[in-house]
Amino acid sequence: MTNESLRSGTLFFITLILALSLHEFAHALAALLLGDTTAKDRGRLSLNPMNHLDPLGTMMLLFLAFQNIGIGWAKPVPVDPTRFKNSHRGMGIVSIAGPLSNLLQAIVGFNLYVGVVQFIIPAMQGPSAFLILISDFLQIYVQVNLSLAAFNLLPIYPLDGAKVLSALLPPRWSRNFDLLFLRLGMWPLVGVVLWEWILPFPGPISLIMGPFLEFLLKMTSYSAFWL
Structure with a gap:
């Protein structure tokens, strides 16, 4: 592994x-x-990454960062929808909150x-090694968050997008949708991920x-208030 790949992999992992x-x-x-204290009671209302990391998921993140293979994850937040005034709508709001945070x-x-x-590097009359590191980190940070937002909004269980779609459907359709994915489990997600890795042509992802990533990137670029 070269120094450059080690550097970029470390930034990607962070x-x-x-x-x-x-x-x-x-x-x-x-x-x-929305009224559910389950996550707070279990220490998940925290900005400390250690409270959210899953051992196996973190190991897979390392493979993703340094080998560009695999798919990693954090521990899912426990939610009790019965504590919401409207459990159907509440689950949709909780689910969309994650991708919105990435955006x-x-x-x-x-x-x-x-x-x-545009401002700090020109003011310093050229980039220092530290400023180059910061700019590279921010570039990767933007790319990672846009990718996470887009990926998590795919309507495939157990991603957030499936729960958001379920919340938007009429109650009867929503129940059938949830039952379908309950029976299928993780297999649809595993299938589309393997498709991307194995088959030589683009898959659903x-x-x-x-x-969708192009759309999110345009939205993000418009947010720069000094452009």
Whole structure:
């Protein structure tokens, strides 16, 4: 492994940990605001990444960061929808909070990146090694968060997108949708991920995430208030 690949892999891993931790924190905060204290009671209403990391998921994040293979995850936030005034709508709000937090992180990261590149580096009359490191980190941070937002909004269980779609459907359709994915379990997600790795042509993830990522990137770029 070259020094450059070690450096980029380390930055990628750090951004994944930060982005996923804030993603899970957003789920916990949304649940608390809607009346469910389950996540708070179990220590998940926290910005400390150690409270959100899953041992196996973190190991897979390392493979993803340094070998560009695999898929990692954090511990899911426990939610008790019976504590919401409207459990159907409440689960949708809690679910969308995670991807929205990633979009917000991308917007903040992009604005900071623009500030560093357009203002701080010219003011310093050239980039220092530290400023180059910061700008590279922010670039990766934006890319990671946009990818997490797009991926998690795919309507496939157990991703947030499936729960958001379920909340948007009429109650009868929602029940049938939930029962379908309850029977199928993780297999649809495993199937589409393996498709991307094994087959030589684009699968559902690429076909859906590609245009959606472009849309999110445009939204993020418009947020730079000094452009």
